[in-house]
Amino acid sequence: MMKKTIVTTMFFLSSMLLLSGCGGSTSTTSVVESIGNAAQKNAELDNARFETLYSMDSEAEPFDQSSEGAFVKKTESDYDWYQKTSFDETNTTETAQISGKQYQKISVPGQAETQWVEVSSTGFALQDLLRSLFENEIVEADIADSKVEDKEGGKEYTLTMNDAYAERIKAKNVEELQQNIDELKQDNEEAQVIEGIETLLQEIEETNYQGVTITYKINEEGFLTAVHSESTVVPPTGEVYTLVSSFSLTEYNLSDTGGLLPQVAE
Known part of the structure; x- marks a missing residue:
């Protein structure tokens, strides 16, 4: 349960980051439609490699988390997937979801290599892990x-979001995190773990997000290949910092998928 808690907490933190020729203004209606269509089209992908990045440009506590991974489609909405996440270029966590089971492997410098360990329950569907590439949450009013x-190979849309958008996304994540806490309490999770997430919840509730911009890249085939967002964060402490997140597809629909997923012993 502890591993699921850590992964789940990181997901909600990541969710907060999604607060996307010559350039010029364009109809917000067409922008939302184009992004929505491209996100839906990504459901047609048979496989892909992807990269993610989360960073906090903070003098007090800088943070840098990057990952690379891949997925292979099994059925219409079911995927096997793999992700290797690096924290500040030191510790790494590998997660794989294969045939409905999830496995993890954590590596720490100076320690012996660990083996894959099955997690008691699955964490997230691929569509949640890469939500911004599969689902458009933007509406015109945002x-x-x-x-x-016009960019080589497609188009790039840059959106400046209003304050109402940031508040809506924050409220949604607060609600989901509260549900997560309730589930942990029902599962009799350790009090220390729950208290830690409750502290996180309070911090999120008291944090403000300003100047949110999101950039979307749609290639000539109509796939949404990248989403990059930046925002200015004002936490309860008042120490303002910049928050950056990005999701991108680096390759897709490969003819040979043999090297996309790790070999995990059953």
Whole structure:
């Protein structure tokens, strides 16, 4: 249960990060439609490699987390997937979801290599892990300004979000995190773990997000290949910092999928 708690907590922290020729203004209606269509089209992908990045540009406590991974489609909405996450270029956590079972392997510098360990219950569907690439949560009322640029191989949409958007996303994540806490209490999780997440919840409730911008890249085939967001964060302590997140597909629909997923012993 402890491992699931850690992964779940990181997911909610990550969710907060999703607060996307010549350039110029364009219709917000067409922008939302284009992004929504591209996100839906990603469901057609048979396989892909992906990368993610989360960073906090903070003098007090800088944070840098990057990952690389891959997925292979099994059925219409079911995937096997793998992700290797690095924290500040030191510790790494590998997660694989294969045939409905989830496995983890944690590596720490200076310690012996660990083996894959099955987690008691699965963490997230791929669509949650890469939510911004599979689901568009933007509506026209969220957008303060938008522009579109022709880029090599497709188009790039840059959106400036309004304050109401940041508040809506924060409220949604607060609600989901509270549900997570309730589930942990029902599962009789350790009090220390629950108290830690409750402290996190309070911090999120008291944190404000400003100047949110999101950039979306849609290639010529109509797939949403990248989402990059930046925002200015004002936490309860008042120590303002910049928060950055990005999700991208680096390759997709490969003819040979043999090296995409790790070999995990049953």
